[in-house]
Amino acid sequence: AQKITQTQPGMFVQEKEAVTLDCTYDTSDPSYGLFWYKQPSSGEMIFLIYQGSYDQQNATEGRYSLNFQKARKSANLVISASQLGDSAMYFCAMRLLMDTGRRALTFGSGTRLQVQP
Amino acid sequence: GAGVSQSPRYKVTKRGQDVALRCDPISGHVSLYWYRQALGQGPEFLTYFNYEAQQDKSGLPNDRFSAERPEGSISTLTIQRTEQRDSAMYRCASSLRNNRGPNTEAFFGQGTRLTVV
Numbered sequence: 001a002q003k004i005t006q007t008q009p010g011m012f013v014q015e016k017e018a019v020t021l022d023c024t025y026d027t028s029d030p031s032y033g034l035f036w037y038k039q040p041s042s043g044e045m046i047f048l049i050y051q052g053s054y055d056q057q058n059a060t061e062g063r064y065s066l067n068f069q070k071a072r073k074s075a076n077l078v079i080s081a082s083q084l085g086d087s088a089m090y091f092c093a094m095r096l097l098m099d100t101g102r103r104a105l106t107f108g109s110g111t112r113l114q115v116q117p
Numbered sequence: 118g119a120g121v122s123q124s125p126r127y128k129v130t131k132r133g134q135d136v137a138l139r140c141d142p143i144s145g146h147v148s149l150y151w152y153r154q155a156l157g158q159g160p161e162f163l164t165y166f167n168y169e170a171q172q173d174k175s176g177l178p179n180d181r182f183s184a185e186r187p188e189g190s191i192s193t194l195t196i197q198r199t200e201q202r203d204s205a206m207y208r209c210a211s212s213l214r215n216n217r218g219p220n221t222e223a224f225f226g227q228g229t230r231l232t233v234v
Binding site: 004035037043044045047050091093103104105106107108109110 | 148150152158165210222223224225227228
C-alpha cells in the first residue's frame with residue numbers, strides 16, 4: 001500500500017521569502033508519480049506540479065519546484081518568492097503508474113501555509 | 118463543460134435518508150474518481166471508473182456506498198441510509214487518459230458538502 005506523510009500541519013513564511021513543504025512517501029513499486037495540489041479557502045483543488053519516479057531532473061513550474069530525493073523517498077515542494085495568494089492548504093499525493101497498480105491518488109494530510117506581509 | 122461540475126454543492130439530510138451526489142466530468146475525460154475529504158484532511162479515495170467500467174471500489178467504506186457511470190460520462194455516488202459519520206466533502210475528479218502514462222493530473226470539482234443531521 002502507498003502512504004504519503006506530511007509532517008508539518010502548519011507553516012508560516014514572510015512574503016517574498018522561499019518556503020519548503022515536506023513530503024515523504026512509501027511504496028514498493030518502482031514506477032510512480034508524485035503530485036502537489038493547492039487548496040485555497042475556496043475549497044478547490046489546484047494542480048501545481050508533477051514528478052515521475054524515473055525523471056532525471058527535478059520538476060519546476062514557475063515559482064514551484066519539487067526537490068525529489070528518490071533514495072530518501074522525499075518530494076518536497078519549494079515555493080520561491082512567496083505571495084499572499086499562496087496562503088492555502090497544500091497536499092502531496094502519489095499515484096502508481098503500472099497497469100496493475102492503483103490508479104487513483106493517495107494524499108497526505110496536508111500542510112497549511114500562511115504567508116505574512 | 119469547462120471544468121468538473123458537481124451537484125448539489127451543499128446537501129443537508131436526515132439520518133437514514135438516501136442521497137445521490139452527481140459528477141459531470143470534463144468532456145472527453147476517460148477516468149473519473151470519487152474521493153471523500155474530512156475537514157483538515159487530505160482526500161481519501163473511494164472509487165474510480167475508466168469509461169463506464171468501475172475499475173476499483175476498494176475505498177468505499179461499506180455497502181451503503183455505491184457509484185455508477187452508466188454511459189461513461191456523468192457519475193452518481195449514492196449513499197443509502199445515511200449516518201452522521203458520512204458527513205464530509207465528497208469530491209469528484211477526472212483525467213484525460215486512463216492513467217497509464219505520467220503527468221495525467223486529475224482535475225477536481227468543487228465538491229459536495231454533505232451534512233447528515
